[in-house]
Amino acid sequence: MELMNLASKETSYWMLALPAVFGSQNLHDVSILGYLLLAVVSLSLLTWALAGGGGIAWKNGRNRLGRVTIPGPRGIPVFGSLCTLSRGLAHRALAAMAWSRANTEIMAFSLGSTPVIVASEPNTAREILMSPHFADRPVKQSAKSLMFSRAIGFAPNGAYWRTLRRIASNHLFAPRRILAHEAGRKLDCAEMVKAVSAEQNGVGSVVLRQHLQLAALNNIMGSVFGRRYDPMSKDQDLDDLTSMVAEGFELLGAFNWSDYLPWLGYFYDPLRVNQRCSELVPRIRTLVKRIIDEHRVSNSDKKGDIGDFVDVLLSFDGDEKLQEDDMIAVLWEMIFRGTDTTALLTEWTMAELVLNPDVQAKLRDEIKTAVNDRADVADADLAKLPYLAAVVKETLRLHPPGPLLSWARLSTSDVQLSNGMVVPKGTTAMVNMWAITHDPVVWSDPLKFNPDRFSENGDVDIRGGDLRLAPFGAGRRVCPGKNMALATVTRWVAELVQRFEWSQDQTNPVKLDEVLKLSCEMEHPLRAVVTEI
Numbered sequence: 001m002e003l004m005n006l007a008s009k010e011t012s013y014w015m016l017a018l019p020a021v022f023g024s025q026n027l028h029d030v031s032i033l034g035y036l037l038l039a040v041v042s043l044s045l046l047t048w049a050l051a052g053g054g055g056i057a058w059k060n061g062r063n064r065l066g067r068v069t070i071p072g073p074r075g076i077p078v079f080g081s082l083c084t085l086s087r088g089l090a091h092r093a094l095a096a097m098a099w100s101r102a103n104t105e106i107m108a109f110s111l112g113s114t115p116v117i118v119a120s121e122p123n124t125a126r127e128i129l130m131s132p133h134f135a136d137r138p139v140k141q142s143a144k145s146l147m148f149s150r151a152i153g154f155a156p157n158g159a160y161w162r163t164l165r166r167i168a169s170n171h172l173f174a175p176r177r178i179l180a181h182e183a184g185r186k187l188d189c190a191e192m193v194k195a196v197s198a199e200q201n202g203v204g205s206v207v208l209r210q211h212l213q214l215a216a217l218n219n220i221m222g223s224v225f226g227r228r229y230d231p232m233s234k235d236q237d238l239d240d241l242t243s244m245v246a247e248g249f250e251l252l253g254a255f256n257w258s259d260y261l262p263w264l265g266y267f268y269d270p271l272r273v274n275q276r277c278s279e280l281v282p283r284i285r286t287l288v289k290r291i292i293d294e295h296r297v298s299n300s301d302k303k304g305d306i307g308d309f310v311d312v313l314l315s316f317d318g319d320e321k322l323q324e325d326d327m328i329a330v331l332w333e334m335i336f337r338g339t340d341t342t343a344l345l346t347e348w349t350m351a352e353l354v355l356n357p358d359v360q361a362k363l364r365d366e367i368k369t370a371v372n373d374r375a376d377v378a379d380a381d382l383a384k385l386p387y388l389a390a391v392v393k394e395t396l397r398l399h400p401p402g403p404l405l406s407w408a409r410l411s412t413s414d415v416q417l418s419n420g421m422v423v424p425k426g427t428t429a430m431v432n433m434w435a436i437t438h439d440p441v442v443w444s445d446p447l448k449f450n451p452d453r454f455s456e457n458g459d460v461d462i463r464g465g466d467l468r469l470a471p472f473g474a475g476r477r478v479c480p481g482k483n484m485a486l487a488t489v490t491r492w493v494a495e496l497v498q499r500f501e502w503s504q505d506q507t508n509p510v511k512l513d514e515v516l517k518l519s520c521e522m523e524h525p526l527r528a529v530v531t532e533i
């Protein structure tokens with residue numbers, strides 16, 4: 001009864017639950033807990049008030065280590081800017097914050113207890129990405145659980161990571177290897193063209209995404225595992241793989257509050273991230289291990305450029321020989337990274353071509369002239385198609401698949417920047433590539449889809465050399481798959497434009513709304529009407 005009276009005086013209903021949680025029986029205990037809670041809340045408020053710019057994770061003057069203070073929003077007590085960035089389009093929210101505060105060079109903020117900086121202009125972005133002191137990455141719980149910390153993307157900067165990068169650069173992403181797998185890309189493309197044609201004839205319009213996703217999976221499975229899937233043949237492995245990749249994307253892309261507020265994980269895990277990760281890992285292990293074992297048994301002699309990546313990994317001895325679990329992590333990472341990025345970049349490109357029929361027509365003319373009415377486009381033709389390259393670049397500018405460059409970096413020491421600011425050790429560093437590519441100071445008329453800008457105002461190296469447009473990142477952790485991705489996407493776009501004219505489906509007009517998952521996708525899958533040429 002007393003308890004009820006007390007509860008009725010209190011505004012927070014959860015006070016009622018405290019005795020149950022702590023097993024206390026009497027009001028005295030509840031009062032003590034109340035005071036304790038009050039003390040914690042007051043302390044949080046005080047720390048937040050004293051923390052100043054950047055918020056709670058920047059306490060003790062961490063943003064004032066240099067000659068110039070790193071500015072930034074304070075956010076709210078305990079959570080910092082977590083609530084603003086946990087939903088919706090974080091790249092847009094961060095850009096709006098940086099622009100409105102004129103903090104584009106660097107802005108400090110807090111994600112719970114994690115201190116974060118974000119650069120939204122090319123010069124500081126370059127300093128961060130190129131610095132050896134930012135060559136580590138913060139590792140999310142889901143990435144750790146899904147074995148990614150043993151793969152290239154999240155392995156700490158050191159001997160193991162360097163070995164993995166060297167193996168991948170020499171044996172998976174080297175230009176001669178990409179060229180050697182041209183036949184596979186051609187095959188995937190031919191299958192996709194057939195499927196697009198069949199869907200148009202059957203349904204009267206085409207949803208491109210599903211065809212791109214299958215082609216992307218086959219492309220990566222072909223060069224990594226040496227196998228491709230036929231959707232018609234009801235292959236169990238294909239179903240398993242597709243569902244595992246989808247689950248992995250959801251888990252890695254999910255905003256997990258306990259990555260930033262570790263104490264929260266004990267009682268709040270609405271997406272069941274930990275449980276789902278531990279269910280997924282054995283499935284990945286079983287599938288990838290089976291494929292490795294099949295390669296061992298077949299003792300494939302297709303070594304060299306035409307062999308697949310599993311053959312390559314199995315052929316190593318000495319320093320380069322990987323443990324089986326490490327092999328599984330590296331192979332899984334390739335499937336995982338190689339599938340969505342290429343598919344969604346192609347989808348964005350085709351959406352822009354539907355909305356810009358004059359660009360589409362100009363591109364088709366260029367392709368026709370270059371391939372000379374041959375049946376299909378060859379890799380060698382791609383060098384003769386500067387307008388095609390410009391169309392893909394312009395899509396990467398307007399719709400960078402990783403608007404915040406997907407994976408953040410972590411400072412491994414206090415880093416002095418040329419503007420006089422010092423970024424303390426242990427800070428998570430992001431580059432808002434979306435903000436840079438949409439900044440009217442950097443790009444004139446930034447919202448307009450205009451591939452001609454690259455011929456009118458000089459070309460731009462998109463592979464990490466020019467931070468005005470670096471969708472693959474830059475520096476020693478730049479995307480190693482960039483050449484493979486560009487070879488694949490340009491070929492697909494070339495063939496899709498050479499074979500078909502793409503126009504709006506009047507009942508489902510193209511919408512360019514974004515949804516930010518692991519990558520930034522079209523919220524409404526592209527549906528278009530195609531006419532065979």
Ligand code: HEM
Pocket residue numbers: 129152153154165220333334335337338339341342345400401402405406407408471472473474475476477478479480481482484485
């Ligand atoms: C349109 C396609 C792609 C885009 C936009 C893209 C973008 C990126 C970005 C922004 C990073 C972080 C770079 C940095 O921190 O500076 C990255 C890293 C990475 N990407 Fe890609 N990527 C694409 C395709 C691929 C493909 C096809 C693969 C492999 C099959 C791949 C494998 C990787 C790996 C392994 C890393 C981690 C590198 C490291 O930490 O050392 N990516 N990618």
